[in-house]
Amino acid sequence: MDQFKGKLAVITGAGSGIGRALATRCAREGMRVALVDVQQGKLQSLASRLEAAGTQVLSQALDVSDAAAVTAFAQRCISELGAPDLLFNNAGILRIGETWSHSAEEWLKMLSINVMGVVNGLNAFLPAMLEAGKPAHIINTGSVGSLVAAPAMAQHTAAKWPCAALRNASRLI
Secondary structure (H helix, E strand, O other), X not given: OOOOOOOEEEEEOOOOHHHHHHHHHHHHOOOEEEEEEOOHHHHHHHHHHHHXXXXXXXXXXXXXXXXXXXXXXXXXXXXXXXXXXXXXEOOOOOOOOOHHHOOHHHHHHHHHHHOHHHHHHXXXXXXXXXXXXXXXXXXXXXXXXXXXXXXXXXXXXXXXXXXXXXXXXXXXX
């Protein structure tokens, strides 16, 4: 895909960091954007800024670890804007510290967002992307944690490593 104007990008974790930068770049390229983030204020700030610049924006605050919420947003997005041309499964959280310093609840939260958030995005959007029969791409943000294990980042590495496997599995489609 080398033409982006008028195409649709869906971006999770759009309220800050990489997600905000992706949304800004997609808008600059003339794309329509569908944005989600758990932080309503940051998401609304971004959506307002992009809309003021002339970008068509659909946004909704939601937690990507909630499969039903992601599916409902995907249905809304597809109904209002069509199947995405780009899907950025970008939402994620980082916790630094020794493996034993994180509670089971903290581990579960990181795995739920960083792994299941990607799975939920794939499950919610991929069928419509395939059915649309047009060139489309999926980008699962894995960070360096999906490539190497680093000291004091075992939890992050364990939660991001599956992105490499999901990336490889997506190539089979």
